[in-house]
Amino acid sequence: MAVKLSNTRSYNTVMDGLWRDHPISSMVLGICSALAVSNKVENALAMGAGVIFVLLATGIIVSVLRKLIPRRVRIITYMVTIASFTIIVDRYLDAFYPEIREAIGPYAGLIITNCIIMGRAEAFYIQNNPFQSILDALANGVSYTYTLTSMALIRELLGFGTVLGFRIMPEGFTPWVVMVMAPGAFFVLAVFLWVTRTMARVEPE
Amino acid sequence: MDITSGLKIFIASIFTNNILFASFLGMCSFLVCSNRISTALGLGSAVTFVMFFTTIINYLIYYYILVPLGLEFLSFIIFIAVIAAFVQFVEMFVERFSPDLYYALGIFLPLITVNCAILGASLFMVIREYSFGETIFFGLGSGLGWALAITLMAGLREKTGYTNVPRPLRGTGIVMLIAGIIAMTFMGFAGMMSVQ
Numbered sequence A: 001m002a003v004k005l006s007n008t009r010s011y012n013t014v015m016d017g018l019w020r021d022h023p024i025s026s027m028v029l030g031i032c033s034a035l036a037v038s039n040k041v042e043n044a045l046a047m048g049a050g051v052i053f054v055l056l057a058t059g060i061i062v063s064v065l066r067k068l069i070p071r072r073v074r075i076i077t078y079m080v081t082i083a084s085f086t087i088i089v090d091r092y093l094d095a096f097y098p099e100i101r102e103a104i105g106p107y108a109g110l111i112i113t114n115c116i117i118m119g120r121a122e123a124f125y126i127q128n129n130p131f132q133s134i135l136d137a138l139a140n141g142v143s144y145t146y147t148l149t150s151m152a153l154i155r156e157l158l159g160f161g162t163v164l165g166f167r168i169m170p171e172g173f174t175p176w177v178v179m180v181m182a183p184g185a186f187f188v189l190a191v192f193l194w195v196t197r198t199m200a201r202v203e204p205e
Numbered sequence B: 001m002d003i004t005s006g007l008k009i010f011i012a013s014i015f016t017n018n019i020l021f022a023s024f025l026g027m028c029s030f031l032v033c034s035n036r037i038s039t040a041l042g043l044g045s046a047v048t049f050v051m052f053f054t055t056i057i058n059y060l061i062y063y064y065i066l067v068p069l070g071l072e073f074l075s076f077i078i079f080i081a082v083i084a085a086f087v088q089f090v091e092m093f094v095e096r097f098s099p100d101l102y103y104a105l106g107i108f109l110p111l112i113t114v115n116c117a118i119l120g121a122s123l124f125m126v127i128r129e130y131s132f133g134e135t136i137f138f139g140l141g142s143g144l145g146w147a148l149a150i151t152l153m154a155g156l157r158e159k160t161g162y163t164n165v166p167r168p169l170r171g172t173g174i175v176m177l178i179a180g181i182i183a184m185t186f187m188g189f190a191g192m193m194s195v196q
Helices: A009-020 A031-036 A041-064 A071-096 A098-107 A115-125 A130-160 A182-200 B003-014 B027-032 B037-069 B072-097 B099-112 B116-127 B132-160 B172-191
Strands: none
Touching: A009 A130, A031 A098, A031 A130, A031 A182, A031 B027, A041 A071, A041 A098, A041 A115, A041 A130, A071 A098, A071 A115, A071 B072, A098 B116, A115 A130, A130 A182, A182 B172, B003 B132, B027 B132, B037 B072, B037 B099, B037 B116, B037 B132, B072 B099, B072 B116, B116 B132, B132 B172
């Protein structure tokens, strides 16, 4: 029996995460780190990888244990799970990429309070089986990463004239210093929201 | 500790290194709760209060328990547990002894556990290697800076209700643009002093 791809549950899970319920533009979750870490492409990629790892691990643990976790203590359970995996990410960055950890600063630790992970755990992993949770974690993690990376591309290109450390802009280019500083992050995210919401025709809240 | 370095950190953490506009912490509740000035003031004071005490408690735990035992890598989990426990404790305490204050702050307290500004302040304190005295000023200053930021935004947002914002920009988008402009004005303080 042939089932249309767009009707399967897995397809919907992935599409919700990648586009329809995009964590940053439609639900406005995880904004803090999206703003702070998007000044350079390499930082954005490292942060994205960290978040994907923690999301996946939390998704697996919470969905496997979902029948054993008492409702009253579920928030604390998420927090301890997320915090443990965040520590792993931090230790890993410290051991292999100390410069990136230096650049990201406290934001690696702040994966704990990244609302995407908490939000997905509460909204999805606690009710669904491990397979769907893994798909959901991957979709949300990837959409977080591509958003961060595309913001970082714009900011690094205009702010430093480079991408991943390679010079792209011609010699005479004057870097837009404001792009790498705090206001640039707000402006780029505002434009990003504007563009995606126009494309998706999201009704404003 | 000499008092000038403390005061310098205090002023800098309110203006030049404002925890929201320079470090982007606490954005989630900033976006959700900045609709009305009264809500913003309530949340701002609750954050200031919790941030002031949790940075002090986390300082003592980090330097007197975790460092001697060589357990610095556990700091994330300990900090978040301290914050959650402190918020819970304050909620029970305030409910018991001051019902008025509880009604004013009560609804905001549970939100604060997941406010990244609180955890961020503790992490900055460790990364920047503040002394105990500096931590006191830093915790208070960052909290006040956050409260100032959300109150400013609430004031401006009440006015955007009367303006014709492009549809897709309504809500979060316009708040981001306004935040960018406020962040630029806060950068103007940067010539005054800075801390790293």
